[in-house]
Amino acid sequence: MEVESLAREMETAVRVVHLASSLCVKVQEKLRLPSSINGNGNGGHVKSKDDDSPVTVADWGVQAIVSWILAEVFGTQNLSIVAEEDTDSLSKAESLALLGAVSNVVNEALSEATKYGLTKPDEPLGSDDILKAIGRCNSTGGPKGRHWVLDPVDGTLGFVRGDQYAVALALIEDSEVLLGVLGCPNYPVKKEGLSNGCNQSGAGSVSKGCVMYAKRGSGQAWMQPLLPNGYPESATLLKASTVDDPVLATVCEPVERANSNHLFTAGLANSMGVRKQPMRVYSMVKYAAIACGDAEVFMKFAQSSYKEKIWDHAAGVVIVEEAGGVVTDAGGRKLNFSKGVYLEGLDKGIIACSNTVLHDKIIGAVYASWESSSL
Numbered sequence: 565m566e567v568e569s570l571a572r573e574m575e576t577a578v579r580v581v582h583l584a585s586s587l588c589v590k591v592q593e594k595l596r597l598p599s600s601i602n603g604n605g606n607g608g609h610v611k612s613k614d615d616d617s618p619v620t621v622a623d624w625g626v627q628a629i630v631s632w633i634l635a636e637v638f639g640t641q642n643l644s645i646v647a648e649e650d651t652d653s654l655s656k657a658e659s660l661a662l663l664g665a666v667s668n669v670v671n672e673a674l675s676e677a678t679k680y681g682l683t684k685p686d687e688p689l690g691s692d693d694i695l696k697a698i699g700r701c702n703s704t705g706g707p708k709g710r711h712w713v714l715d716p717v718d719g720t721l722g723f724v725r726g727d728q729y730a731v732a733l734a735l736i737e738d739s740e741v742l743l744g745v746l747g748c749p750n751y752p753v754k755k756e757g758l759s760n761g762c763n764q765s766g767a768g769s770v771s772k773g774c775v776m777y778a779k780r781g782s783g784q785a786w787m788q789p790l791l792p793n794g795y796p797e798s799a800t801l802l803k804a805s806t807v808d809d810p811v812l813a814t815v816c817e818p819v820e821r822a823n824s825n826h827l828f829t830a831g832l833a834n835s836m837g838v839r840k841q842p843m844r845v846y847s848m849v850k851y852a853a854i855a856c857g858d859a860e861v862f863m864k865f866a867q868s869s870y871k872e873k874i875w876d877h878a879a880g881v882v883i884v885e886e887a888g889g890v891v892t893d894a895g896g897r898k899l900n901f902s903k904g905v906y907l908e909g910l911d912k913g914i915i916a917c918s919n920t921v922l923h924d925k926i927i928g929a930v931y932a933s934w935e936s937s938s939l
């Protein structure tokens with residue numbers, strides 16, 4: 565497929581995800597401080613949403629800076645951003661302290677924007693600017709036109725637990741995911757990987773944090789190290805694993821039982837001859853693990869009543885596919901990004917694989933196992 569250059573879009577997206585990832589690193593460090601230093605244990609940085617899932621100043625902070633930068637670079641006219649957070653709880657009168665905390669992290673991050681080759685505001689953003697930037701991301705997407713899709717902190721539970729999480733930004737045009745960028749600030753990257761692709765094994769030290777990105781149709785997915793203070797000079801090519809024997813395959817899946825049926829995936833893996841224990845990881849880092857060759861399979865089978873959101877998959881799908889992998893629902897169909905916020909019509913679950921051989925085996929195994937499952 566011919567994809568227009570999108571060079572400016574890609575460059576902006578990669579740079580802003582670096583900046584956003586550095587914001588998250590700082591907030592996560594604060595969350596890990598002992599409660600004696602941090603007041604009530606999280607310094608008021610973590611709140612519960614209506615569904616009881618956590619939301620933090622990092623979620624709102626990242627959404628604000630990504631929205632602000634995209635608006636600066638591409639203008640607000642026709643700017644459609646579909647993103648996870650809204651301003652409902654943040655704009656309440658009793659949330660002044662929380663809004664102040666968000667404002668602090670946003671302005672701290674934006675003051676560093678030039679280190680990432682991005683424009684910084686002439687003066688610190690006020691609360692109204694920040695609410696406006698967050699609130700602007702209320703697009704519901706759709707089949708036509710261009711939509712940015714953002715999960716500011718994917719795997720917020722992992723984030724508050726000091727574990728893995730991701731910043732995910734994608735660009736969808738006419739229902740197709742054209743660009744994907746994943747910031748994985750806690751992902752362990754083998755040092756060899758920074759010069760040869762992170763699937764190289766062998767002795768060597770491990771560094772923490774990377775940003776992965778890919779453009780549809782390029783046949784290439786890239787990884788950069790996440791630096792503590794600025795934009796890196798280099799990027800290395802990613803390559804998904806060529807392992808096609810289930811005995812040697814690593815399967816990853818959500819940590820939380822509530823998010824995927826561990827019993828069903830264990831039965832599936834067993835029926836295919838998978839021997840290794842599953843690698844349970846929060847967030848879209850699972851897509852990153854497939855793209856860089858650290859794992860071969862990612863499976864997610866949520867409860868049938870749960871509707872998957874596009875921001876939890878868009879960036880990961882294009883990165884895995886351009887790294888040589890394949891992503892479909894459990895019926896073998898491409899994920900459908902044309903229906904707005906949700907991945908409508910999803911057949912049973914999501915299966916991402918490093919290659920088609922393994923993928924075909926899993927799809928076959930799903931149907932054999934499904935009848936006897938309790939999903």
Ligand SMILES: Nc1ncnc2c1ncn2[C@@H]1O[C@H](COP(=O)(O)O)[C@@H](OP(=O)(O)O)[C@H]1O
Pocket residue numbers: 617648715717718719720721817818819820822823824845846847848866867870873876
């Ligand atoms: N009941 C449920 N079933 C499946 N997925 C769910 C879920 N509740 C939340 N999720 C999604 O699972 C994501 C976390 O992924 P994982 O379980 O792979 O770590 C959450 O992203 P957020 O953390 O951004 O809200 C959320 O979108």
Ligand SMILES: [Mg+2]
Pocket residue numbers: 715717718719875876
């Ligand atoms: Mg998410």
